[in-house]
Amino acid sequence: MAKFKKVSAQRNHSSECRNTSEQQTRTCVERDMKITIGSAVAALAFVFLCSADAAPSQEQLAKEAKITRSEAERIALSKVPDGRVSSGELEREHGALIWSFDIAKAGTRDINEVQVDAKTGKVVSVKTETPKDQAEEAAADKKKK
Numbered sequence: 001m002a003k004f005k006k007v008s009a010q011r012n013h014s015s016e017c018r019n020t021s022e023q024q025t026r027t028c029v030e031r032d033m034k035i036t037i038g039s040a041v042a043a044l045a046f047v048f049l050c051s052a053d054a055a056p057s058q059e060q061l062a063k064e065a066k067i068t069r070s071e072a073e074r075i076a077l078s079k080v081p082d083g084r085v086s087s088g089e090l091e092r093e094h095g096a097l098i099w100s101f102d103i104a105k106a107g108t109r110d111i112n113e114v115q116v117d118a119k120t121g122k123v124v125s126v127k128t129e130t131p132k133d134q135a136e137e138a139a140a141d142k143k144k145k
Helices: 001-015 021-052 058-064 069-077 131-144
Strands: 081-094 096-105 111-117 123-129
Touching: 058 081, 069 081, 069 096, 069 111, 081 111, 096 123, 123 131
Parallel strands: none
Antiparallel strands: 081 096, 096 111, 111 123
């Protein structure tokens, strides 16, 4: 019923603004502009609020970390002898701030992922990823974006 009243009101507004004097037309245009501007402000507010929930930048996360990247790399490399860091990032995972490093080792295509707690320096996880695992992870990451 409410929907019918709203549609009916819109029809009345449309017919009210047609075939009217210049002053009434101006009033109708001003009312429509206020509605349009109000909608635009609401849309901008929505976009702003959504972007506030976006993932924090590396710089923002680094401010929270007590362990520097170089310290975390040294800790991670101690778990993979003769390894070389191919990539690393600071991220929040399951509520914890984590340095995550992909470490390559000569003679294998496997990657060792070592995660170091960015507040305590403790090794949280050491995983070996095969090329197949890496491809699946890349596909999953692509779907998220």
